Amino acid sequence: xxxxxxxxxxxxxxxxDFLEPKxxxxxxxxxxxxxxxxxDESVKIDFIFNAGTKNDEVHIxxxxxxxxxxxxxxxxxxxxxxxxxxxxGFFQAEASRENAYVAVYxxxxxxxxxxxxxxxxxxxxxxxxxxxxQLIAKxxxxxxxxxxxxSFLARRAFGKSLFEGTQYEAHxxxxxxxxxxxxxxxxxxxxxxxxxxxxxxxxANLAEEDVKNIIDKVxxxxxxxxxxxxxxxxxxxxxxxxxxxxxxxxxxxxxRILFTRKKEDFLxxxxxxxxxxxxxxxxxxxxxxxxxxYTYGIGSGVMEMQSTGYFFISTEVGKAVAExxxxxxxxxxxxxxxxxxSEEELTLVKNYAIGQLLQSSDGPxxxxxRFLSIDKYGLGYDYYDRIMQTFNExxxxxxxxxxxxxxxxxxxxxxxxx
Amino acid sequence: MIEFxxxxxxxxxxVIFHHDPSTPMAVVNTLFDVGARDEDENKTGFxxxxxxLMFGGSANIPDFDGPLQQAGGESNAFTSNDITNYYxxxxxxxxxxxxxxxxxxxxxxxxxxxxLEVQRQVVIEEFxxxxxxxxxxxxxxxFRPLAYKKHxxxxxxxxxxxxxxxxxxxxxxxxxxxxxxxxxxxxxxxxGNFEEAFVQDMVNKWYRDIPAGIKVPxxxxxxxxxxxxxxxxxxxxxxxxxxxxxxxxxxxxxxLYYTADLLSDVLGRGKSSRLHTKIxxxxxxxxxxxxxxxxxxxxxxxxxxxKLNNGVSxxxxxxxxxxxxxxxxxxxxxxxxxxxxxxxVETTAVFSDQGILNKAMSLSAHELLGDANHINVEQQIYDNxxxxxxxxxxxxxxxxxxxxxxxIKASTK
Numbered sequence: 001x002x003x004x005x006x007x008x009x010x011x012x013x014x015x016x017d018f019l020e021p022k023x024x025x026x027x028x029x030x031x032x033x034x035x036x037x038x039x040d041e042s043v044k045i046d047f048i049f050n051a052g053t054k055n056d057e058v059h060i061x062x063x064x065x066x067x068x069x070x071x072x073x074x075x076x077x078x079x080x081x082x083x084x085x086x087x088x089g090f091f092q093a094e095a096s097r098e099n100a101y102v103a104v105y106x107x108x109x110x111x112x113x114x115x116x117x118x119x120x121x122x123x124x125x126x127x128x129x130x131x132x133x134q135l136i137a138k139x140x141x142x143x144x145x146x147x148x149x150x151s152f153l154a155r156r157a158f159g160k161s162l163f164e165g166t167q168y169e170a171h172x173x174x175x176x177x178x179x180x181x182x183x184x185x186x187x188x189x190x191x192x193x194x195x196x197x198x199x200x201x202x203x204a205n206l207a208e209e210d211v212k213n214i215i216d217k218v219x220x221x222x223x224x225x226x227x228x229x230x231x232x233x234x235x236x237x238x239x240x241x242x243x244x245x246x247x248x249x250x251x252x253x254x255x256r257i258l259f260t261r262k263k264e265d266f267l268x269x270x271x272x273x274x275x276x277x278x279x280x281x282x283x284x285x286x287x288x289x290x291x292x293x294y295t296y297g298i299g300s301g302v303m304e305m306q307s308t309g310y311f312f313i314s315t316e317v318g319k320a321v322a323e324x325x326x327x328x329x330x331x332x333x334x335x336x337x338x339x340x341x342s343e344e345e346l347t348l349v350k351n352y353a354i355g356q357l358l359q360s361s362d363g364p365x366x367x368x369x370r371f372l373s374i375d376k377y378g379l380g381y382d383y384y385d386r387i388m389q390t391f392n393e394x395x396x397x398x399x400x401x402x403x404x405x406x407x408x409x410x411x412x413x414x415x416x417x418x
Numbered sequence: 419m420i421e422f423x424x425x426x427x428x429x430x431x432x433v434i435f436h437h438d439p440s441t442p443m444a445v446v447n448t449l450f451d452v453g454a455r456d457e458d459e460n461k462t463g464f465x466x467x468x469x470x471l472m473f474g475g476s477a478n479i480p481d482f483d484g485p486l487q488q489a490g491g492e493s494n495a496f497t498s499n500d501i502t503n504y505y506x507x508x509x510x511x512x513x514x515x516x517x518x519x520x521x522x523x524x525x526x527x528x529x530x531x532x533x534l535e536v537q538r539q540v541v542i543e544e545f546x547x548x549x550x551x552x553x554x555x556x557x558x559x560x561f562r563p564l565a566y567k568k569h570x571x572x573x574x575x576x577x578x579x580x581x582x583x584x585x586x587x588x589x590x591x592x593x594x595x596x597x598x599x600x601x602x603x604x605x606x607x608x609x610g611n612f613e614e615a616f617v618q619d620m621v622n623k624w625y626r627d628i629p630a631g632i633k634v635p636x637x638x639x640x641x642x643x644x645x646x647x648x649x650x651x652x653x654x655x656x657x658x659x660x661x662x663x664x665x666x667x668x669x670x671x672x673x674l675y676y677t678a679d680l681l682s683d684v685l686g687r688g689k690s691s692r693l694h695t696k697i698x699x700x701x702x703x704x705x706x707x708x709x710x711x712x713x714x715x716x717x718x719x720x721x722x723x724x725k726l727n728n729g730v731s732x733x734x735x736x737x738x739x740x741x742x743x744x745x746x747x748x749x750x751x752x753x754x755x756x757x758x759x760x761x762x763v764e765t766t767a768v769f770s771d772q773g774i775l776n777k778a779m780s781l782s783a784h785e786l787l788g789d790a791n792h793i794n795v796e797q798q799i800y801d802n803x804x805x806x807x808x809x810x811x812x813x814x815x816x817x818x819x820x821x822x823x824x825x826i827k828a829s830t831k
Contacts, residue, residue, distance in 0.1 A: 088761030144657030293539025355490020
């Protein structure tokens with residue numbers, strides 16, 4: 001008979017094999033990174049530009065990002081999309097605060113043809129006025145739809161308050177969209193795309209010759225501008241409520257400015273974050289979802305940016321229990337500050353964290369992500385050994401110390417929308 | 419080509435094993451052949467509520483997630499109108515923990531009143547968050563009963579109404595479990611870097627003593643074939659008018675499913691599709707428009723949906739949509755366009771076969787529909803679809819009498 005009450009023995013992960021990409025120089029500091037251990041015909045190419053919303057008012061960066069394939073003097077946007085689709089290619093573009101990203105997907109047999117079309121379209125984009133007008137209307141409508149969602153309202157207010165007084169604060173309002181001019185787009189595009197390429201990442205089983213070919217195509221896009229990032233160390237604590245008529249749930253965002261992984265406390269704090277709200281069995285999920293049934297989900301996280309970062313708790317709860325939910329969140333944090341976590345819970349969290357690290361390093365695309373997250377801060381692969389070591393060496397005392405140091409209710413921004 | 423092995427235990431549990439030497443992780447995927455379509459019309463939302471209860475502890479193990487997390491893994495699940503699917507991802511050397519957990523909850527649940535009480539609340543909050551507290555969230559709650567009159571696809575997975583979830587009793591839960599959660603009604607798929615013999619031993623060890631149960635014959639009322647155009651307009655406090663056109667189409671086991679899928683690509687997949695080009699780009703009537711198929715096992719829907727631009731009427735849009743539909747009915751698409759949509763399907767297939775979790779889920783789903791190996795021939799079926807087949811299909815199916823339309827009108831406050 002098998003013993004169904006007893007968990008089969010488990011073994012710990014003591015080592016993770018990381019695969020370093022091959023590196024090629026595009027120009028000076030601008031590199032191409034290649035992971036070629038791909039066992040199928042897929043090709044994924046990511047272009048990272050110094051074209052984030054930090055560089056201008058937020059809507060200019062996102063307009064340019066959305067209009068990269070909007071047409072040249074030779075081709076309409078429909079021609080361009082038709083050609084990319086015809087080759088089985090996919091194109092995505094998005095802008096964040098610090099960078100803009102372009103991703104091209106396709107199969108090996110067509111990838112150079114797809115790239116030629118994309119690169120030509122981006123190089124010679126003419127920002128036709130009727131395309132701008134159409135995008136304005138579309139953005140206005142999307143903005144109205146989003147504004148009906150309490151999660152959007154809370155997230156937006158959170159970002160605005162968190163980065164108050166810096167260039168990361170900017171948020172487009174409905175009226176802003178129609179002020180966009182073609183000249184602004186042309187200037188931004190020229191500065192931050194045609195002269196703003198920071199990095200290219202290729203995940204595909206491509207030969208060196210193919211890679212050289214890609215480099216030739218984009219080398220003159222290399223970034224020629226200083227990269228400036230907000231180095232925020234603190235935020236102004238405050239409580240903001242956004243009234244949303246008719247809402248039956250309230251969105252809650254609580255958090256504060258923190259740090260990046262270059263700061264020594266980052267890793268131990270990450271363990272604390274897991275305990276509090278970073279996984280399904282976390283304190284917040286166990287209490288607010290699995291015990292009280294107040295929400296479909298609640299979580300906390302650590303966001304890293306280039307020279308700053310932040311901690312946040314995020315949930316949507318029934319309107320009637322919103323105040324209770326905040327009281328319970330506060331209680332969970334205070335418990336972590338006052339009561340030592342049991343060895344049993346800590347061991348579980350450590351094992352889970354290392355399992356997650358193994359999973360997030362599984363496969364060529366994941367390997368590229370692992371590389372990017374250390375390369376961004378100038379760290380080497382030994383950093384991952386340090387992660388394992390720090391996780392394993394975390395003690396209940398250290399976790400409590402982190403909670404006391406960084407999770408003080410008086411330091412928090414508390415945003416509710418509903 | 420995705421290689422796999424198949425074996426069946428004495429208790430009828432079907433097992434698929436996919437060997438992937440390239441990963442340190444393992445996946446245990448369990449598909450139960452039960453979805454919202456199997457629910458009682460007066461107790462809807464139950465298959466999905468039940469999925470939540472499966473994480474509330476089993477016969478011998480009070481906590482499902484803890485031991486899995488202890489082993490470095492994690493778990494989740496989803497419910498659709500057709501199936502309920504559970505999956506665990508964990509480091510390969512700890513595979514046995516997942517089998518121990520999954521086999522115990524297939525054997526029996528703990529059925530604690532607390533779990534039922536809390537998960538009812540959690541699901542009600544999910545109902546609010548996803549369906550009630552955001553613009554257009556209830557579109558499918560309205561559209562399904564318009565398109566289906568008899569078949570249980572007429573309600574959404576979340577359920578018809580919150581009250582059905584509030585009323586769920588422990589007795590309902592127990593009956594549902596004994597009816598559907600047994601080896602005869604399940605497909606188990608294991609993926610990772612293992613020897614086949616090891617997988618067989620492990621599966622036998624943990625699953626062979628689970629009683630087989632009985633495969634319940636599916637007895638869903640057939641949807642009578644639609645013979646009339648259906649239309650419904652509702653007013654909601656939304657920022658823009660929205661439209662949903664649904665055309666009945668064959669289920670997934672019918673080869674015509676693939677023809678319909680490609681037709682939906684011609685019409686509305688991506689920015690070079692006919693609807694996007696005409697209605698968004700050229701006429702500027704909609705701020706977004708797309709066409710897609712729902713992927714249902716029984717008779718499904720080819721959908722066209724989107725949002726109107728300010729100042730555009732539903733009638734203007736309707737004329738334009740039918741004009742585009744007439745273009746695919748008038749003559750077969752040319753070979754360039756056919757090649758284009760097939761190329762996109764091919765790229766999508768290569769990317770969606772990446773990673774053991776995708777592969778394990780997909781093998782299980784194909785096995786349920788008849789044969790796991792279907793995953794390897796699907797591309798060929800798409801390739802075999804001709805422009806003439808799409809043309810004939812469009813002529814028969816893109817007609818008013820096969821169409822249901824839901825309009826959501828922005829109410830003027």
